[in-house]
Amino acid sequence: MEVVILPDSKQIAALAADTVEALLRRRPDAVLGLGTGPSVRPLFDELTRRHVEDGLDFGQVTVFVPDEYLGLPAGHPESSRHSLARDFTGSVGISPANVRAPDGTAADIPAACRDYDEAIRAAGGVDLQILGVGTDGHLGFNEPGSSLASRTRIKSLVEQTRRDSARLFGGLSEVPQHVLTQGLGTILDARHVILLATGAQKAQTVRDLAEGPVTAICPASVLQLHRHATVLLDEAAASSLRLADYYRHSYEMKLPWQGL
Structure with a gap:
């Protein structure tokens, strides 16, 4: 696991966008796993800017959304697929046909989950998975335990x-009780995982996932086992890390060809 500490979310978004852009220049038909939520929106804004101003092409990209609420139709404003279309894919020319999420409306939920994992395998696997992390350490919607x-x-x-x-959702009573989510094992199958975390409210979680034991009580700690995991943090989110100075030094000393 590589931990990179940057001053703010703007610089985090720029570095993550550099990685996405390098992948697409190398492989225009790349497969991306894209989470939703406030942690990833600055990245989506930066990628959208590069699409509009620099012509970064997403036309051949396939996207897998890692989770979906059970029972929400695809057009519901808070469904993961709709949120992603609103915040990103609809602005950069990714066809809805190239965006796949777990089917939370399926009559046979276990079969829908198997079909989703099979679709990832059929696409050749996820090249780059981008996720946030919950304050309790959940990754995707893999809750503690x-x-x-x-x-x-x-x-x-x-x-x-x-x-x-x-x-x-306009109130707690409207929030679904269940979700479909990529499993931690599914997430680990991605060739590269980038986790984004900002703000002091994530500081203890970041310490747990990066420097604590690998444990189900902090699901994101499973990224310690990944062969190519990158954690991008602002100073506030990194404030509880024991090895923060080492992470800064290691990133400063990287060779130019290494990338993330």
Whole structure:
């Protein structure tokens, strides 16, 4: 795991966008895994700017959305697919046909989860997965206690996660109790995972996932086992790290050809 500490979310977005752009220049038909939420929106804004101003082409890209609320139709304003279209894919020319999310409206949920994982395999796997992290360490919607080897499946949301989403749904009672989510094992299959975290409220979580034990109580700690995981942090999110000075030094000393 590589930990990179930068001054603010703008610089985090720029560095992550450089990585996405380098991938697309090398492989225009890349497969991206894209989470939703406030942590990734600055990155989406920067990629959209590069698309509009610099011609960065997303026309051949395939996107896998890592999670979806159970029972929400695709057009619901807070469905993951709709949120991603609103915040990013609809602005950069990615066809809706090239965006795949777990089907939270399926009659047979276990089969829908298997179909989703099979679709990832059929696409050749995810080249680059970009995710945020919850204050309780959840990754995707793998809540604390999730199996570190899990595949896409249905999960019950903890009350804190539902409370965090209540303002988007117009009240806690409107937030679904269940989601479909890529499992931690599914996430680990991606060739490169970038995790974005900003703000002091994420500081303890970041310390747990980067420097604590690999444990189901902090699902994001499973990224310590990934062969190519990058954690991009602002100074506030990095404020509890014991090895922060080492991470800064290591990034400053990287050779020009290494990239992320």
